[in-house]
Amino acid sequence: MATTVSSATAVEEPFQISKLAHRFLLYDINVVTHVRKEHNIIGVLIGTLPQATQQNVFLGLPLELMPEEARLLVEKGAAYIVDDTAEHKRNFLANGLSDEERKAYQSALRKQGQMAAEDAIKRSDDRKQAALQKLGVSATENWNDLPDDMYIPGPRQRAGKKAPRKAPVATSNGLLSAQQSTNGAQGEASAEDDEDFLRQQQQPIQRNRSRDRRPPIPIQ
Numbered sequence: 001m002a003t004t005v006s007s008a009t010a011v012e013e014p015f016q017i018s019k020l021a022h023r024f025l026l027y028d029i030n031v032v033t034h035v036r037k038e039h040n041i042i043g044v045l046i047g048t049l050p051q052a053t054q055q056n057v058f059l060g061l062p063l064e065l066m067p068e069e070a071r072l073l074v075e076k077g078a079a080y081i082v083d084d085t086a087e088h089k090r091n092f093l094a095n096g097l098s099d100e101e102r103k104a105y106q107s108a109l110r111k112q113g114q115m116a117a118e119d120a121i122k123r124s125d126d127r128k129q130a131a132l133q134k135l136g137v138s139a140t141e142n143w144n145d146l147p148d149d150m151y152i153p154g155p156r157q158r159a160g161k162k163a164p165r166k167a168p169v170a171t172s173n174g175l176l177s178a179q180q181s182t183n184g185a186q187g188e189a190s191a192e193d194d195e196d197f198l199r200q201q202q203q204p205i206q207r208n209r210s211r212d213r214r215p216p217i218p219i220q
Contacts, residue, residue: 013078020084024070025062
């Protein structure tokens with residue numbers, strides 16, 4: 001079988017195509033570049049970017065090939081297919097490894113995952129602190145702390161500002177709904193002022209009604 005080498009990416013043919021869950025994948029960026037440049041096969045990127053894990057607009061490795069594309073590469077002698085599940089079982093489970101060696105390998109994998117997660121959390125905290133410093137906010141301030149007045153029912157009022165006094169409103173039965181005050185004498189004085197204002201408004205209304213009164217017309 002002929003072996004070709006791409007000078008740009010240094011990829012030797014035939015290269016490996018991984019088969020996993022009936023999907024044909026390429027994990028090497030050099031192989032992906034070689035396939036696109038030399039064989040005009042684009043494929044689809046399906047991997048999540050490490051720098052932006054919470055989105056699916058921009059994706060990265062691995063590259064997924066259609067079954068027809070993988071078959072074409074194999075028929076041309078440019079690639080060969082490896083069943084990842086079977087290879088894993090053959091090399092990891094049936095390779096004469098003892099229980100201690102398998103446990104050590106699994107522990108090493110878990111440790112690598114924990115270290116990667118801690119490193120990602122640290123980078124996220126560093127970015128958050130840098131953003132807070134740009135905004136002039138202390139990085140030690142806890143934004144999750146709620147102010148004390150949030151636990152009190154009713155509308156919140158800022159300290160140092162008084163609520164505006166509402167003007168009295170006349171209703172259909174001539175009564176006045178004045179704002180109730182909780183400041184003792186000031187509240188009573190405001191209520192008396194409102195009552196005086198209501199009396200002054202009702203006097204011309206009563207005089208006009210007395211002028212409009214006419215004796216009833218007798219019925220013959």
